[in-house]
Amino acid sequence: MGNHILYIEDDDEVGDLVKQNLIDNGYELTWLKSGNQFDRYLDKVEMVILDIMLPGLDGFTVGQRIKEMNETIPILFLTARTAIEDKLKGLEFADDYLTKPFHPKELLLRIDILLRRFEKVTLDVVYIDHLKVDLKANQIFNTETNEEIFLTEKQFKIFHYLLRNTNQILTKEQIYSNVWNQPYIEGDKTLNVHIRYLRQKIEKKPEDPKIIQTIRGLGYRVKQ
Numbered sequence: 001m002g003n004h005i006l007y008i009e010d011d012d013e014v015g016d017l018v019k020q021n022l023i024d025n026g027y028e029l030t031w032l033k034s035g036n037q038f039d040r041y042l043d044k045v046e047m048v049i050l051d052i053m054l055p056g057l058d059g060f061t062v063g064q065r066i067k068e069m070n071e072t073i074p075i076l077f078l079t080a081r082t083a084i085e086d087k088l089k090g091l092e093f094a095d096d097y098l099t100k101p102f103h104p105k106e107l108l109l110r111i112d113i114l115l116r117r118f119e120k121v122t123l124d125v126v127y128i129d130h131l132k133v134d135l136k137a138n139q140i141f142n143t144e145t146n147e148e149i150f151l152t153e154k155q156f157k158i159f160h161y162l163l164r165n166t167n168q169i170l171t172k173e174q175i176y177s178n179v180w181n182q183p184y185i186e187g188d189k190t191l192n193v194h195i196r197y198l199r200q201k202i203e204k205k206p207e208d209p210k211i212i213q214t215i216r217g218l219g220y221r222v223k224q
Contacts, residue, residue, distance in 0.1 A: 003115055004028040006045040008035050008062065009078070010054055014100065018049070018078070021104045027111075035062035042070055046120040047111065050094070052079040052086065060089060067093045074114040078102070116165060126163055128224060129211050131202060135160060140202065154179060155198045158191075162212060162222040171219040195220065
Protein backbone atom coordinates (compact mmCIF):
# COMPACT_ATOMS: atom_id res chain seq x y z
CA MET A 1 0.00 0.00 0.00
CA GLY A 2 1.12 3.56 -0.64
CA ASN A 3 1.51 6.48 1.70
CA HIS A 4 -1.55 7.37 3.78
CA ILE A 5 -2.70 10.98 3.39
CA LEU A 6 -5.16 12.90 5.56
CA TYR A 7 -7.26 15.18 3.33
CA ILE A 8 -9.41 17.91 4.91
CA GLU A 9 -11.80 19.55 2.41
CA ASP A 10 -15.52 20.40 2.66
CA ASP A 11 -16.14 20.88 -1.09
CA ASP A 12 -17.52 17.59 -2.48
CA GLU A 13 -16.62 18.32 -6.09
CA VAL A 14 -12.99 19.17 -5.41
CA GLY A 15 -12.78 16.42 -2.81
CA ASP A 16 -13.99 13.73 -5.20
CA LEU A 17 -11.48 14.85 -7.83
CA VAL A 18 -8.54 14.81 -5.41
CA LYS A 19 -9.62 11.54 -3.82
CA GLN A 20 -9.85 9.70 -7.13
CA ASN A 21 -6.58 11.18 -8.36
CA LEU A 22 -4.69 10.04 -5.27
CA ILE A 23 -6.24 6.59 -5.07
CA ASP A 24 -5.58 6.01 -8.78
CA ASN A 25 -1.92 6.78 -8.11
CA GLY A 26 -1.49 4.37 -5.24
CA TYR A 27 -2.12 6.53 -2.18
CA GLU A 28 -4.36 5.69 0.76
CA LEU A 29 -6.68 8.50 1.75
CA THR A 30 -8.71 9.54 4.76
CA TRP A 31 -11.03 12.41 3.79
CA LEU A 32 -12.54 14.65 6.46
CA LYS A 33 -14.95 17.50 5.71
CA SER A 34 -13.91 19.52 8.75
CA GLY A 35 -10.82 19.69 10.94
CA ASN A 36 -12.63 18.97 14.18
CA GLN A 37 -11.35 15.39 14.58
CA PHE A 38 -8.02 15.57 12.74
CA ASP A 39 -6.05 14.49 15.83
CA ARG A 40 -7.53 10.98 15.65
CA TYR A 41 -5.62 10.29 12.45
CA LEU A 42 -2.19 11.89 12.88
CA ASP A 43 -0.50 8.69 14.00
CA LYS A 44 -1.81 6.86 10.91
CA VAL A 45 -0.82 9.25 8.13
CA GLU A 46 2.38 10.50 6.49
CA MET A 47 1.01 13.78 5.16
CA VAL A 48 -1.88 16.27 5.41
CA ILE A 49 -3.58 18.14 2.54
CA LEU A 50 -5.64 20.98 3.93
CA ASP A 51 -8.13 23.60 2.74
CA ILE A 52 -8.28 26.97 4.50
CA MET A 53 -12.00 27.69 4.35
CA LEU A 54 -13.56 24.96 6.48
CA PRO A 55 -16.62 24.72 8.72
CA GLY A 56 -15.65 25.13 12.38
CA LEU A 57 -11.89 25.44 12.76
CA ASP A 58 -10.28 27.14 9.76
CA GLY A 59 -7.33 25.59 7.96
CA PHE A 60 -4.77 27.94 9.48
CA THR A 61 -5.80 26.86 12.99
CA VAL A 62 -5.90 23.17 12.07
CA GLY A 63 -2.50 23.34 10.37
CA GLN A 64 -0.85 25.09 13.29
CA ARG A 65 -2.24 22.53 15.73
CA ILE A 66 -1.03 19.66 13.55
CA LYS A 67 2.50 21.07 13.50
CA GLU A 68 2.41 21.61 17.28
CA MET A 69 1.46 17.95 17.74
CA ASN A 70 3.84 16.52 15.13
CA GLU A 71 6.17 18.84 13.23
CA THR A 72 7.45 15.97 11.05
CA ILE A 73 4.14 15.64 9.18
CA PRO A 74 4.27 17.68 5.95
CA ILE A 75 1.29 19.96 5.30
CA LEU A 76 0.16 21.08 1.85
CA PHE A 77 -2.47 23.81 1.64
CA LEU A 78 -4.83 23.27 -1.30
CA THR A 79 -7.06 26.33 -1.37
CA ALA A 80 -8.94 28.90 -3.43
CA ARG A 81 -7.38 31.67 -1.33
CA THR A 82 -4.91 33.29 -3.75
CA ALA A 83 -4.03 36.47 -1.84
CA ILE A 84 -0.32 36.79 -1.05
CA GLU A 85 -1.21 37.55 2.58
CA ASP A 86 -2.92 34.15 2.89
CA LYS A 87 -0.02 32.38 1.21
CA LEU A 88 2.54 34.01 3.48
CA LYS A 89 0.45 33.22 6.56
CA GLY A 90 0.10 29.58 5.50
CA LEU A 91 3.78 29.14 4.70
CA GLU A 92 4.77 30.37 8.15
CA PHE A 93 4.16 26.79 9.30
CA ALA A 94 2.95 24.72 6.31
CA ASP A 95 5.35 23.18 3.79
CA ASP A 96 3.65 24.02 0.49
CA TYR A 97 0.73 26.04 -0.84
CA LEU A 98 -1.18 25.24 -4.04
CA THR A 99 -4.12 27.33 -5.24
CA LYS A 100 -7.29 26.17 -6.98
CA PRO A 101 -7.83 25.55 -9.81
CA PHE A 102 -4.86 23.21 -10.09
CA HIS A 103 -3.62 20.49 -12.42
CA PRO A 104 -3.83 16.96 -10.93
CA LYS A 105 -0.29 16.17 -12.11
CA GLU A 106 1.09 19.22 -10.30
CA LEU A 107 -0.60 18.11 -7.09
CA LEU A 108 0.94 14.63 -7.44
CA LEU A 109 4.38 16.14 -8.05
CA ARG A 110 4.16 18.41 -5.01
CA ILE A 111 3.01 15.49 -2.83
CA ASP A 112 5.92 13.37 -4.03
CA ILE A 113 8.43 16.17 -3.37
CA LEU A 114 7.14 16.70 0.18
CA LEU A 115 7.12 13.01 1.03
CA ARG A 116 10.69 12.68 -0.20
CA ARG A 117 11.79 15.81 1.63
CA PHE A 118 10.37 14.44 4.87
CA GLU A 119 11.63 10.92 4.02
CA LYS A 120 8.16 9.43 4.27
CA VAL A 121 8.08 7.65 0.92
CA THR A 122 6.77 4.12 1.40
CA LEU A 123 9.17 1.83 -0.41
CA ASP A 124 9.50 -1.72 0.88
CA VAL A 125 11.21 -3.57 -1.97
CA VAL A 126 13.21 -2.00 -4.81
CA TYR A 127 14.51 -3.82 -7.87
CA ILE A 128 17.46 -2.20 -9.60
CA ASP A 129 19.66 -3.89 -12.19
CA HIS A 130 20.51 -7.33 -10.72
CA LEU A 131 19.62 -6.35 -7.15
CA LYS A 132 16.54 -6.84 -5.00
CA VAL A 133 16.66 -4.43 -2.06
CA ASP A 134 14.32 -4.97 0.89
CA LEU A 135 14.42 -1.59 2.61
CA LYS A 136 12.22 -2.73 5.46
CA ALA A 137 14.32 -5.78 6.36
CA ASN A 138 17.63 -4.09 5.44
CA GLN A 139 18.54 -6.93 3.08
CA ILE A 140 19.99 -7.00 -0.45
CA PHE A 141 19.95 -9.99 -2.78
CA ASN A 142 21.63 -10.71 -6.10
CA THR A 143 18.67 -11.89 -8.21
CA GLU A 144 20.98 -13.74 -10.61
CA THR A 145 22.59 -15.90 -7.93
CA ASN A 146 19.95 -15.62 -5.17
CA GLU A 147 22.78 -14.80 -2.76
CA GLU A 148 22.44 -12.19 -0.05
CA ILE A 149 24.84 -9.25 -0.18
CA PHE A 150 25.96 -8.07 3.24
CA LEU A 151 26.68 -4.38 3.77
CA THR A 152 27.97 -2.51 6.78
CA GLU A 153 25.53 -0.20 8.55
CA LYS A 154 27.02 2.91 6.93
CA GLN A 155 27.08 1.31 3.48
CA PHE A 156 23.40 0.38 3.75
CA LYS A 157 22.48 3.87 5.00
CA ILE A 158 24.25 5.45 2.04
CA PHE A 159 22.59 3.09 -0.45
CA HIS A 160 19.20 3.49 1.24
CA TYR A 161 19.45 7.29 1.03
CA LEU A 162 20.40 7.16 -2.66
CA LEU A 163 17.50 4.79 -3.40
CA ARG A 164 14.99 6.99 -1.58
CA ASN A 165 16.08 9.79 -3.89
CA THR A 166 16.29 7.82 -7.12
CA ASN A 167 17.23 9.89 -10.20
CA GLN A 168 18.29 12.84 -8.04
CA ILE A 169 21.88 14.00 -7.83
CA LEU A 170 22.86 14.05 -4.16
CA THR A 171 25.85 16.09 -3.08
CA LYS A 172 28.52 14.82 -0.73
CA GLU A 173 27.24 17.38 1.77
CA GLN A 174 23.70 15.95 1.60
CA ILE A 175 24.80 12.33 1.91
CA TYR A 176 27.25 13.02 4.73
CA SER A 177 24.71 15.07 6.66
CA ASN A 178 22.04 12.35 6.30
CA VAL A 179 24.24 9.35 7.09
CA TRP A 180 26.66 10.75 9.67
CA ASN A 181 24.45 13.56 11.01
CA GLN A 182 27.44 15.88 10.77
CA PRO A 183 28.46 18.62 8.34
CA TYR A 184 30.73 17.53 5.50
CA ILE A 185 34.28 18.91 5.68
CA GLU A 186 35.82 19.67 2.28
CA GLY A 187 38.54 17.17 1.46
CA ASP A 188 37.22 14.41 3.74
CA LYS A 189 37.62 11.09 1.89
CA THR A 190 35.41 9.02 4.24
CA LEU A 191 32.41 9.01 1.92
CA ASN A 192 34.53 8.19 -1.14
CA VAL A 193 35.96 5.16 0.65
CA HIS A 194 32.50 3.91 1.67
CA ILE A 195 31.19 4.37 -1.88
CA ARG A 196 34.15 2.42 -3.27
CA TYR A 197 33.59 -0.53 -0.93
CA LEU A 198 29.84 -0.36 -1.53
CA ARG A 199 30.38 -0.60 -5.28
CA GLN A 200 32.67 -3.61 -4.83
CA LYS A 201 29.76 -5.41 -3.19
CA ILE A 202 26.80 -4.38 -5.38
CA GLU A 203 28.18 -3.60 -8.85
CA LYS A 204 28.88 -6.23 -11.49
CA LYS A 205 31.89 -4.18 -12.56
CA PRO A 206 32.93 -1.88 -9.71
CA GLU A 207 35.44 -0.14 -11.99
CA ASP A 208 32.56 0.73 -14.38
CA PRO A 209 29.61 1.27 -12.00
CA LYS A 210 26.06 1.20 -13.41
CA ILE A 211 24.03 1.45 -10.18
CA ILE A 212 25.74 4.25 -8.27
CA GLN A 213 26.83 6.91 -10.74
CA THR A 214 29.42 9.58 -10.01
CA ILE A 215 28.32 13.00 -11.24
CA ARG A 216 31.59 14.86 -11.52
CA GLY A 217 31.82 17.99 -9.43
CA LEU A 218 28.38 17.38 -7.91
CA GLY A 219 27.96 14.05 -6.14
CA TYR A 220 26.28 10.69 -6.72
CA ARG A 221 23.07 9.35 -8.19
CA VAL A 222 21.16 6.08 -8.48
CA LYS A 223 19.31 6.15 -11.79
CA GLN A 224 16.33 4.02 -12.82
